Amino acid sequence: MTIESALVAAICMSNPPAAAAPFPPTKAVPVADTLHGVEIVDEFRWLEPLEKESSEVAEWTTTQNDHTRRVLEGVACREELAKALEPWMTLGAVGAPRMTEGGYFYSERSGTQNQAVVKFRLTLDAEPRVLLDVNALDEKGLTSLDWWRPNEQGTLMAFGLSQKGSEMSELHVLDVATGKWLDDKILGKVSMSGWMPDGKTFFYSGLRDVNDPYSRETRQHVLGRDASLNPIVVRQTNPSEIPGAGPSTDGKWLIGSLFKGWAKNDLWVAPMGPWLEKGEIERTMIAEGLDGRFEPIDVIDGTLYMSTTFGSPKGSIVAVDLAKPAREQWKTVVAERPDMVLEGVSRMKDALVLTWSKDVCTQFEIVRHDGTRIGAIPLPGLGTAAVSTDWNRTEAFVTYTSYDAPRTIYATDLAKKDLAAADLKVWARTEIPSDLSGYTVEQRRATSKDGTEVPMFIVRRKDMPFNGDNPTLLYGYGGFNVSLTPAFNPTLVPWLERGGVYVVANLRGGGEYGEAWHRAGMQGNKQNVFDDFYACAEWLIANKYTSPARLAIEGGSNGGLLTGVAATQRPDLFAAAIVGVPLLDMLRYQDFLIARYWVPEYGSAEDKTQFETLFAYSPYHNIREGTRYPALLVTAGENDSRVHPLHARKFVARMQAKATNDHAQDPILLWVDRDAGHGQGKPLALRIRDEVDQWSFIMWQTGVCGRD
Numbered sequence: 001m002t003i004e005s006a007l008v009a010a011i012c013m014s015n016p017p018a019a020a021a022p023f024p025p026t027k028a029v030p031v032a033d034t035l036h037g038v039e040i041v042d043e044f045r046w047l048e049p050l051e052k053e054s055s056e057v058a059e060w061t062t063t064q065n066d067h068t069r070r071v072l073e074g075v076a077c078r079e080e081l082a083k084a085l086e087p088w089m090t091l092g093a094v095g096a097p098r099m100t101e102g103g104y105f106y107s108e109r110s111g112t113q114n115q116a117v118v119k120f121r122l123t124l125d126a127e128p129r130v131l132l133d134v135n136a137l138d139e140k141g142l143t144s145l146d147w148w149r150p151n152e153q154g155t156l157m158a159f160g161l162s163q164k165g166s167e168m169s170e171l172h173v174l175d176v177a178t179g180k181w182l183d184d185k186i187l188g189k190v191s192m193s194g195w196m197p198d199g200k201t202f203f204y205s206g207l208r209d210v211n212d213p214y215s216r217e218t219r220q221h222v223l224g225r226d227a228s229l230n231p232i233v234v235r236q237t238n239p240s241e242i243p244g245a246g247p248s249t250d251g252k253w254l255i256g257s258l259f260k261g262w263a264k265n266d267l268w269v270a271p272m273g274p275w276l277e278k279g280e281i282e283r284t285m286i287a288e289g290l291d292g293r294f295e296p297i298d299v300i301d302g303t304l305y306m307s308t309t310f311g312s313p314k315g316s317i318v319a320v321d322l323a324k325p326a327r328e329q330w331k332t333v334v335a336e337r338p339d340m341v342l343e344g345v346s347r348m349k350d351a352l353v354l355t356w357s358k359d360v361c362t363q364f365e366i367v368r369h370d371g372t373r374i375g376a377i378p379l380p381g382l383g384t385a386a387v388s389t390d391w392n393r394t395e396a397f398v399t400y401t402s403y404d405a406p407r408t409i410y411a412t413d414l415a416k417k418d419l420a421a422a423d424l425k426v427w428a429r430t431e432i433p434s435d436l437s438g439y440t441v442e443q444r445r446a447t448s449k450d451g452t453e454v455p456m457f458i459v460r461r462k463d464m465p466f467n468g469d470n471p472t473l474l475y476g477y478g479g480f481n482v483s484l485t486p487a488f489n490p491t492l493v494p495w496l497e498r499g500g501v502y503v504v505a506n507l508r509g510g511g512e513y514g515e516a517w518h519r520a521g522m523q524g525n526k527q528n529v530f531d532d533f534y535a536c537a538e539w540l541i542a543n544k545y546t547s548p549a550r551l552a553i554e555g556g557s558n559g560g561l562l563t564g565v566a567a568t569q570r571p572d573l574f575a576a577a578i579v580g581v582p583l584l585d586m587l588r589y590q591d592f593l594i595a596r597y598w599v600p601e602y603g604s605a606e607d608k609t610q611f612e613t614l615f616a617y618s619p620y621h622n623i624r625e626g627t628r629y630p631a632l633l634v635t636a637g638e639n640d641s642r643v644h645p646l647h648a649r650k651f652v653a654r655m656q657a658k659a660t661n662d663h664a665q666d667p668i669l670l671w672v673d674r675d676a677g678h679g680q681g682k683p684l685a686l687r688i689r690d691e692v693d694q695w696s697f698i699m700w701q702t703g704v705c706g707r708d
Contacts, residue, residue, distance in 0.1 A: 009425060023067045026060065026653040036608045040587060040621070043330065044653045047590075049675070051638055059363030061638075061649065064670040068633075071667055075696040077705035082692045087433045088490035089688050093426040096388040096397040096409050097124070102154020102176065103132070107145075113684035118148055118157070120176060124411065126425075131172060132159060132568045136364075142679025149192045150176070151199040156223075158192055159203060164638045165677025171204060173223065182241050184226045190643075203233065203246045213594040213641070214239040218246075220275075226406040231279055243517070246393025248299040249347070253322075254281065255296045255304075261600025262481045263519060267294040269304055269322060284325050293515070295350065298391070300369060305352070306334070306387030307345050314514035315342025317352070317371070335373035339479045341514045345392040348414055353377075355387065358456060360442070360485055360512050364398075366414060377412070381405065384485040389414070394600060398424060402486040403441045403459045403502075406430035432490070438462055439496055441486070446539035449531040452508065452520075456485060456536050458545070459502040461585040465486065469501045470701035474537055474545035478529035479558040480601055481518040491691050498704050499543055507532040507562075523603045524613050530565050537573050549575050552630075552703045554694070556580030556679065557643060560634075564619035564651065567630050576666070578633040578694055578702035581678050583639060584647040586618035587611070592644040618653050629659045631666035631701045635695065637676040645672055666701065 021440040026549035028043035051058035067602050090111030097104040104124055109116035118132040134145045146169045148159035169184040188206035188619045195202045208215040219230040234243040234256060245256035246681030255274060258266040267286045268559070274280045287294045292310025297317070299305075304320040308498035334342075336355065340363065344355040348366070351374060356363045361387040364377035379385050383402030389395075401407040410424035440462045445453045464470055473495065477484055492502050506512045509521020509529045521529040537553075540546050553574050555563040560582025565576045578707050589595045603610030615621060623629075632655065638646035652670040659668060671693065676682055682690070699705045 015244070023027070023656055023668070024063045027655065028657070030594045035257075035587065035605055035615075036611050038611075038615070040615075042650075043657075044650045047649040047653060048644075050645070052301075054671075057649070059382040061672050063668075064649075064652065065672060068669040069673045071669060071707075072693050072696060074707045075700045075705060076708050078692060078696045078698055081699070082688070084494040085491060085688060085691055085695070088493055089405075089691065091430055091432065091490055091682070093407070093430065094409060095236060096386070096399050097121075098150060098388060099390040099395060100150050100152055102150075102358065105148075105150050105154070105157065107148075112684065113526075114685075115144055115681070118145070118159070123607065129156065133177065134161065135563055137161075140686070141683025142675055142681075146681070149195070149441065150201075151195040152161060153199040155199060156182075157246065158195075158204075160190055161683065162640045164675050165637055165681050165694050167641050167677055167680060168210065182223065184221070184223055184582075186221065189213075193244065196247055197249075197251040203359075205244055207234075210338075213222075214596065216242055216244075218244055221470070225442055231457060233275070235282070236629070237433070240599050242597065246295065250299065251302075255299070255581030257294070258280075258298070261597075263309075263515065263522070263600065264290065264292055265294055266290075267296065267539070269299065269325075273541060284322065286325060288318055290422075296346075299348055300347075303369075305345075305369070307342055310517040312336035312417050313516045314340065317342070317345060317354075319369075324698065333369070341483075341511065343511075346387060346389045348389040348396065349394050350390050351414070353387050353389055353414070355385075355398070357512065358455075360483065360506055362485070364513065366462045373417060375417050377414070377419055379425065380408075380421070382486070384487050384613050397427065401488045403457060403492075404436050405433050405489060406488045406490075435492070440663075444543075445531075446509075446535040448528070448535040450528070452528070453531070454507060454532040454535055455504065455512070456503050456505045456539075457692065459496065460545075461496060461499065462676055464499070464501065464545075466542040466544040467522075468541065468547050469496070469550060471550045471699070471704050472503060472504045472540060472552070473500065473698055473702075474533070474551065474553045475532050475559070476505040476507050476529075476536075476553070476555055477559040478505075478509035478521055478562055479555075480509070480533065481511040481515070482558075483514075485513040487524040495695060495699075498699070500699075500702075500704070501540075503536065503540065503545075505533055505536040508534075509558075516630065522601055526602065526613065528615060529562065530569060530617065533562060534570055534573060537570075548573050552578070552702050553577040554580070555582075555700075557582070560584075561586075564634075565617050565622075566618045567632060568622045568624075569617070571627060572628045576632040576633075576698060577646070578649075578697070579632060579634040580635065581643050582619075582647055583643055584618070584651040585620040586614040586620065589647070591639075592646065594642055597642075620647070620654060622653075623654050623658050625658045626660055627658070628661055628666075629668070631697075632660070632666075632668045632671050633697045635690075636670075636672045637678055638672055638674045642678045648672065684701065 029046045031042045031045045038662040053336040055350045097106040104121045107116040115134045119128040120131045121355045145173045146160040150157040155266045157174045166328045171190040173182040173184045179478045190206040193203035219235040233245045242259040242652040253272045256268045266288045270281045270283045295307045297305040319331045340356040340358045354365045361382040366374040370488045384398045388397040398410045426650040480506045560580045563577045564579045564584045575586040605611040634648045636645035655668045
C-alpha cells in the first residue's frame, strides 16, 4: 500500500459512513405471465405508469428521491467537489459555423448560460449578432433548442424547441434580417429534412399523432401555408420502420429512405417535378430488401452518390447513374478499406471530404467525384474530428478534440492540394483553467471470452502507481453502431486530480470497426458486449491499475442496460455502478414509448428464440435473492420520450427487496428527474447537480472520500 492509498484508507476509516435512513419498503403485487412456456412473475408491475397516471407511483418516487438526496448530500467531499467542478462546467462552448450565401451561422454558450444561443456573422470576421436566445424565453432554462437549420440564402432559419427534455420539438421559422419569428409553427416532434433552393419551401418529418410514436410522416411546407394543409410525402405503416424523404441540394430530386434498424435500410429517388406539379412520386428503388445501410450523399449531375455497408462492412462509396439505376450498373467510387471505417462523407466544391476512423481515431481524405485522391486534412493528434463544408465552396471548418485536448475549431481552405498543419487557423478554442500536461492517454487491448481483442482508452496521471489500488471508472456503451471516440470531458479533471483513472471501452455492438463489429453485439450476440466489458475490467485488475473494491462502472441508455447487466451478472467485479436512463426489463421494453424501433437491435420477447436470449441477460429478471450487489445509482427522466422510467423504478424496487447490501455502505439508490427526459437540454444548474451527484457517489464508493 502506498502512502497516498494509506491516507485515503485512514480517512475513510476515521469517517465511517453515517447510517442512512432506510429506504421505504415497496409493496409487492405479483403478476404472472407465461411466455413460451416459461412463467414470469413480476412483483412490481404496478410501478410502470407515469406519475401523471398514478398518484401512488408519484408518492413512491418522491420517497425514493428524498432518500437518495439524503444519502448523496451526506457524502463528505460533495461540497468540495461542487466547487472543483464548477469552473470546468462553465467553460462555454462554440460550434463550427454553417456557411450560407448570406453569412455564417453558429451556436455558442457562455459559461453561465443554460442553453446555447445561435449567432450570425455577415462575414467570418464581422461582429456576431445574437439571432436566437432561448434563455430569454425561459428563466428556468427548461426550454431547449433541439436543432436549427438556415436556408441556403441565409435569409431564414428553421428551428425546433422542446420543454423539460421531452424532445417533442415544435418547428418555428425566424427572419434573419429582422430577428422576428414568422407565423409558421408545426407541432409533433418535428425534425428538418431539408430546404428547397427557393429558400421558402422545406420538407420535414413529424408525428401525425403526438401520442403515437409510430405515426411519423414526411410533409412539404411552403411558408405561410397552414400546416394542416401540407401534403404528405411518405407515411409510417410499420412500427419498427421509419420512412423519411428530403430534397437533393439542387432541388431536382426527392431522396427517400426506409429505416429498418441500425444495420439496414431501403433507399429510393424520385424526380421532384411530378411531385411539385401533381403530388405524384415516380419512385425508382435503388436498394430494397438488401442487407446493408445506404446513406445518400447527394445527387450530382444526375448521379446519386451514396455510402454503403452492403458488401463492404467497413463502408464504401458508390455512384448510381439515375438514368441506369440497376445494381449491375453501380460504380464503386471509393472501395472498402481493411484498416479503416468510413464514418461520413460531406460535399465541398467539386469534391467529397471523407471521414475515416482508424483504431477509433479520425482521419480525413479529399477525393474527386470519381474517387481520385486529392489530399488529406492534417490533425493535431490522435483524436476525434468533424468537418463543416459547403457544396459550392472550398472553405471549411475542422473541429478537433481528444481526452487531453479541449475542443478547437480551425478555419481552412481545402482548395490547396497538400494541406499542412499551418493551413489550419484557430477560429475558436475552449480555454481551460489548468494545465493537462500531467495526464496521459493510452490505448490498450483486452482479450474477450471468445478471443476477440477489445480496445480501450485509459486516461490517468502520468505518475500513477501500478499497485492495483487506484480508484477507476470504466465507461461503456456497446450498441446501435455508436462509436465511442476520444473527446475532452471537463468533468473528469477533478477525478484525475484525486488519482482517479478513467477508461472508455470500445465494445462490440458499437461502430468502431465497422458493421461486422456492430453485428457481433446485436440480438443473439448481445452477450459478447457484456463479456467484452468484463474483459476490460479484468485486464485493468490484472495489470495493477485497480481492484474490484475500487472499480466503478458507468453507462447511459443502452449503456445503462450494459451496467445493469454487469451489476447483475458479475457483482464480484465492481464496487459501484451508475445505471443511467436504462432499459432493464428486456421482456416488456418493446411495449413502451418508441422502443419497437429497437427490436432490430435487441430482438423481442414475442419471438421464442429472441426471448431466450433476452431472458438470459435481462437485468430485472436476473436479480438473485441473497446476493450482495455493487452500490447502485439508477437514474431516469420522468419526461423521457425514449426510455420509460418504469425500468429504473422496477429494477430498484426489486434490487432493494432482494439484495443483501448494507444500505449505509453500498446502497441501491434511485433518482427520477421530474424536469428532464433522456438527458438532452438540461439547464446548467441541473447538469452541475447531476455531475456532483454521480462523481460524489463514485468517489465515495471507490474510497476517495467517505460520508459525514
